[in-house]
Each structure stands twice: as C-alpha cells, then as structure tokens.
Amino acid sequence: MKAILYIGHGTRSKQGAAEANLFTESVIKKVKHPIQQLSFLELTEPTIEQGFDSCLQEGATDITIVPLFLLAAGHIKQDIPDALAPLIEKHPNISVTMADPFGVQGRILDAIAELVTIEAEPFSLNDSILIVGRGSSDPSIQESFHSIAQGISQRLGIKEVHVCYLAAASPSFQEGLDSICEKASGRIIVIPYLLFAGLLLSEVKKEVKKKKKQVHSILLTGALGSHQVIQDIVIEKANGKENASAAASH
Incomplete structure (x- = not known):
C-alpha cells in the first residue's frame, strides 16, 4: 500500500x-x-x-x-x-x-511577487528588496538565491534586490539589513524566504521592528507557506x- x-x-x-x-x-x-x-x-x-x-x-x-x-x-x-x-x-x-x-521555480517567484504586490504596491524605482534566507554552507544555496533575486527583480521591476542569511553564510541578516537601510532612498521590503513561522521568522520580525524606529518605510512580508x-x-x-x-x- x-x-x-x-x-x-x-x-x-x-x-x-x-x-x-x-x-x-x-x-x-x-x-x-x-x-x-x-x-x-x-x-x-x-x-x-x-x-x-x-x-x-x-x-x-x-x-x-x-x-x-x-x-x-x-x-x-x-x-x-x-x-x-x-x-x-x-x-x-x-x-x-x-x-x-x-527548488527555484518560476511559479514560486510569481507567488513571492504576488505577496509583495499585495503588501507594498504601488512600487517606486527607488524601492529596495531584502530577501532573507535560512542560510547554509552549501555553495549551491547562494547560487539559488542569486537566481531568486534576479527573478524577483525582473517580476517587480525593482533593481535593488539583495540577499542575506540567518546562519552559515554571508552577509548575515543583520549586515544585510544595516547595509540596505543605509543605502536605500525609497521603501525597503523584507522578504523572509521561509515556509512557516518559527524562531527564525520571529528574529526577522524583531529586527525589522527595531529598524522601523530609524527607518519608517520598511515593510515585512509573511512566510511563503501561506x-x-x-x-x-x-x-x-x-x-x-x-x-x-x-x-x-x-
């Protein structure tokens, strides 16, 4: 059976x-x-x-x-x-x-673009996106996230799309968040590349909330499993x- x-x-x-x-x-x-x-x-x-x-x-x-x-x-x-x-x-x-x-699938990237559109439309050319990955020492993960960032950029028409990681790869989430906040001229949209809620997503939410005190135009999308x-x-x-x-x- x-x-x-x-x-x-x-x-x-x-x-x-x-x-x-x-x-x-x-x-x-x-x-x-x-x-x-x-x-x-x-x-x-x-x-x-x-x-x-x-x-x-x-x-x-x-x-x-x-x-x-x-x-x-x-x-x-x-x-x-x-x-x-x-x-x-x-x-x-x-x-x-x-x-x-x-894996990296077009329909997943379409879904992410849809989630971002619901949260953040209309977009400006000055907006920036930060994709937050779980992280891994496996080099194929960074290659995958490079493809993911390109796909999101193409779908949303936003040039400034960056990737950071919560563990085991660089830049770290904190480094990525600090860097994008320093450079961004428009809104910052943070996308946690995670399936479900959990301690990692809680960490992302906590740091984004802290940054909102300094950078008011920062948005956080939900987990992908939704x-x-x-x-x-x-x-x-x-x-x-x-x-x-x-x-x-x-």
Missing part, C-alpha cells in the same frame, strides 16, 4: 509547528493516498522514525518521502538520508523514494506528478 511521509524541518516555536501541521492537514485532504503522515527532522515530534513506523503500522509497502524544504542544502543531501538509512536497512522489502525539494502555490507543489509531489528518486541514493 502506498504511503506519503512528509518531513518538515521542525521548530521550537509552537506557532511554527502549528502552521506546519495545518498546512499538511490541508494537503492531505487533496492527496489520493490513504496513508499519510507528517514528521520532522528535528526539534518537533513525531520524528522521522516515528512517522516511518506509523506508515508501516498502517500497512504501507511503498513510501514516498515529501520534504517540506524550499532548497536542497545539507538537510536534504545529508541529514534526511542519514535518518532514513537505518529504517531502509531495517525494512528492505519497503520501497522508499524521495521527492526533490521545491501562498496556495506552495501547497499545490506539495500536492503534486505527493501525487507522484514529479519525479522521485530512491531515498537510499541521496
């Missing part, structure tokens, strides 16, 4: 965990498979092992892993496969495949409309 195991990042934030659960509950209603479970890589239960075991207890013989991750960094390339490896070894008769993370297109992508992955690869090979 076919099962879907969704894997979120996990968070110490109750609001973030609740958002991930609500998001997945909404997806589950639109996916055809009878066995569907949500699990988390860290900080939140159920764990990947608990979610995997739950699928087996419901009679799963074929499990598709659907990671709720925007980009392919260390968690996708290393941590999730490492967590799955002993489970796959323990249950060699269970077929396990893993869908890709979302947009329907993100849910649509997960539904497609769960329904097998995108290619999945053997989890053991990741």
Whole structure:
C-alpha cells in the first residue's frame, strides 16, 4: 500500500509547528493516498522514525518521502538520508523514494511577487528588496538565491534586490539589513524566504521592528507557506506528478 511521509524541518516555536501541521492537514485532504503522515527532522515530534513506523503500522509497502524544504542544502543531501538509512536497512522489502525539494521555480517567484504586490504596491524605482534566507554552507544555496533575486527583480521591476542569511553564510541578516537601510532612498521590503513561522521568522520580525524606529518605510512580508502555490507543489509531489528518486541514493 502506498504511503506519503512528509518531513518538515521542525521548530521550537509552537506557532511554527502549528502552521506546519495545518498546512499538511490541508494537503492531505487533496492527496489520493490513504496513508499519510507528517514528521520532522528535528526539534518537533513525531520524528522521522516515528512517522516511518506509523506508515508501516498502517500497512504501507511503498513510501514516498515529501520534504517540506524550499532548497536542497545539507538537510536534504545529508541529514534526511542519514535518518532514513537505518529504517531502509531495517525494512528492505519497503520501497522508499524521495521527492526533490521545491527548488527555484518560476511559479514560486510569481507567488513571492504576488505577496509583495499585495503588501507594498504601488512600487517606486527607488524601492529596495531584502530577501532573507535560512542560510547554509552549501555553495549551491547562494547560487539559488542569486537566481531568486534576479527573478524577483525582473517580476517587480525593482533593481535593488539583495540577499542575506540567518546562519552559515554571508552577509548575515543583520549586515544585510544595516547595509540596505543605509543605502536605500525609497521603501525597503523584507522578504523572509521561509515556509512557516518559527524562531527564525520571529528574529526577522524583531529586527525589522527595531529598524522601523530609524527607518519608517520598511515593510515585512509573511512566510511563503501561506501562498496556495506552495501547497499545490506539495500536492503534486505527493501525487507522484514529479519525479522521485530512491531515498537510499541521496
């Protein structure tokens, strides 16, 4: 029997965990498979092992892993496969495949442009955008964010689009925020490139609120998980409309 195991990042934030659960509950209603479970890589239960075991207890013989991750960094390339490896070894008769993370997709960039438009239209040529990524030491992440920044710039017609990171890459969020505030002649629009609320988004909100005391024309958009297109992508992955690869090979 076919099962879907969704894997979120996990968070110490109750609001973030609740958002991930609500998001997945909404997806589950639109996916055809009878066995569907949500699990988390860290900080939140159920764990990947608990979610995997739950699928087996419901009679799963074929499990598709659907990671709720925007980009392919260390968690996708290393941590999730490492967590799955002993489970796959323990249950060699269970077929396990893993869908890709979302990656840089035109429709995600369209969704971000729409979110920004709702929050900040009309735009001025003097406006600036700061995209805030989670961050990773994986160089492919910075390449991805370069593409994301270009795509947002093209869609919104704003030339000044910059990227910063909350961890493990530079410039840091604080450096990026300070720099754009010093140079901007128009409004500043801050886009957190995060799926759900959590401690990272809380940190962004706190710093933006502090900056508002000095720079009044600064706006912050919401997390990306609120947009329907993100849910649509997960539904497609769960329904097998995108290619999945053997989890053991990741």
